[in-house]
Amino acid sequence: MISLALTGLVVGVFKAYQSAYGSPAALVEIPEQPISTLARRLDKVRDAAANAAMRGLATAVVSTVLAVALLAAVSVLTWFAPSEPSPDKSVCLTFENKLVAKIPGDNVSVSTLATGAAVSPC
Structure with a gap:
């Protein structure tokens, strides 16, 4: 369970970083076209990048919340787990x-x- 929570935290951090700075492996290029449609093309690319960032940030938030919940569950299970019988008995x-x-x-x-x-x- 702890490894699953740590994996969730790593995914959350990666998706948050990717949302803030973009994907390090992807380079978005705008194909050459007449300058008259440049503003519209830039708006489309900007909107697509913003939507991708919002989806990535949502994934990061969900992943982080689930990981923290898993860590809390592990802590509760560890704290309240039945103990072994005392050696005095x-x-x-x-x-x-x-x-x-x-x-x-x-x-x-x-x-x-x-x-x-x-x-x-x-």
Whole structure:
């Protein structure tokens, strides 16, 4: 989950950078045409670049929010996850009041006991 969140953050940063400065691999060129239509062509290219930047920024925001939510979920799961049983809880097996075995855990299943044997919390 953490790697997925970190991947989301990397995607968010990349898309935000790409929205601000454009794609480093793409070069937009305007083909040569008469100067009379230059303003209209520039407006089209400018609009296309602005729309691409808005889409990239939206992707960056969504990716970053999801990544932060994933990191928060991981933190909550880690904080509230059940802990392992404490090592203090154990069951003792005694024979004629002498300790034979100390078994970690809360309980032990025993089918039969010999005379003089006992199972009890330690």
